[in-house]
Amino acid sequence: MSAAGTQVIPPRRGAGFRLAAGQLLTVIDPEGRQVADLLAYNAADVREVISSGRTLDYAETIRLTTGHLLYSNRSRPMLEIVEDSVGRHDFLLTPCSYDTFHHFYPDLPPHRGCFGNLAEALAPFGVEEDAIPVAFNCFMNVPVDGTTGRLEVLPPTSVAGDRIVLRARMDLVIGLTACSAPASNGGSFKPIHYRIDDPS
Amino acid sequence: MSAAGTQVIPPRRGAGFRLAAGQLLTVIDPEGRQVADLLAYNAADVREVISSGRTLDYAETIRLTTGHLLYSNRSRPMLEIVEDSVGRHDFLLTPCSYDTFHHFYPDLPPHRGCFGNLAEALAPFGVEEDAIPVAFNCFMNVPVDGTTGRLEVLPPTSVAGDRIVLRARMDLVIGLTACSAPASNGGSFKPIHYRIDDPS
Secondary structure, eight states, X not given: OXXXXXXXXXXXXXXXXXEOTTOEEEEEESSBSOOEEEEEEXXXXXXXXXXXXXXXXXXXXXXXXXXXXXXXXXXXXXXXXEEESSOOOBOSOOOOOHHHHHHHXXXXXXXXXXXXXXXXXXXXXXXXXXXXXXXXXXXXXXOBOXXXXXXXXXXXXXXXXXXXXXXXXXXXXXXXXXXXXXXXXXSOOOOEEEEEEOOO | OEEEEEEEEOTTOEEEEEEOTTOEEEEEESSBSOOEEEEEEETTOTTSBXXXXXXXXXXXXXXXXXXXXXXXXXSOEEEEEEEESSOOOBOSOOOOOHHHHHHHOTTXXXXXXXXXXXXXXXXXXTOOGGGOOOOEEETOBOOBOTTTOBBOOBOOOOBTTEEEEEEESXXXXXXXXXXXXXXXXTSOOOOEEEEEEOOO
16 A cells, blocks of 8 residues: 655655655666665664664675665664565665765766755754765665775666665655766666555 | 874773874784774764765775775765785774674673774763764775675784774874674684874
8 A cells, every 4th residue: 555656756866754664665766777875764863874884794795685674873673675676786885975976077067966965855854964874775786896895886787667675664764866976877867766655 | 203102902892092183093903813993083073984985985995905095974084094914904894782792692791892892982072872883994804705795704814913004184083992703803802902103
């Protein structure tokens, strides 16, 4: 049962919203090869926040997919991945920002990036921009060379209609973007769709 | 020129101290195969903190060593690695904690871990424990399988006397530990030494 219908995040924009414990968040790549940075905060105390380090430690892999839990900095499960049609997401990198644009794309017009979009979307919930950590970057394709350690940002492997579904394990504030960085999405800017469904 | 001589962090303990811009911090593994979790905060505003995600993004590798910069969440260089006799450090995982001990070592007596030691050491500087992110884990050996994504925590490759030297690029508050987790150090608990030197 849908609680809100399908929502659209326009290209290079972001959204902030509540997700209650038990609700399902479906993040959809409607056109393919687009990234959505996802952040989660405890709605009752936003100092509790999604933690890449805790999650990777417990999962013992950087390749998170169906069945994995996304943990908070307090070692509590925030989200569970219950469906995943892609299997390639990133949990190493922070959201692109004005500074990362300046670093990686010095010839392009500067953009506040996912970081600026998340900061604006989360401000009404009391989240300061310094409290934006490594995001769970849905569909972002960042292979790591096991021998050299080198990482690359490649276009996502997602195709139109691909999705990841996450169930909230506590009452959350979510930040979500349609990514703004050319390298993350194969050079173009596309929307992201999402929907919130109540538990059946 | 030494500003303080060699300091000793006893096994399974931590330390917090100031490091002024330009000063050199040498972290020494005196017995070999021991890990030191390192955190850095802007001394003038501890909301600015070391960021694995920014650092890995700019470095384009998870294998950080001499010449690499460690960035803050505001994309500013905090520390520069100027010497490194090991070349194997981790910047993926959060400090071990009471909860991680419970998870990985359910049969061992619980321990507050590096997380608890860092929280105590950093509290006098106004750092709350929720603001402890992924640490730069000196000498921690966490290979990632490039094909499967799987990560392992192996004993460090460091031998007695190995060291890493970092130069502060701003006035910092540093948190540093002698790691408490059996898997990180090959099953034993050892001290960590450090020294602070003024620029020559």
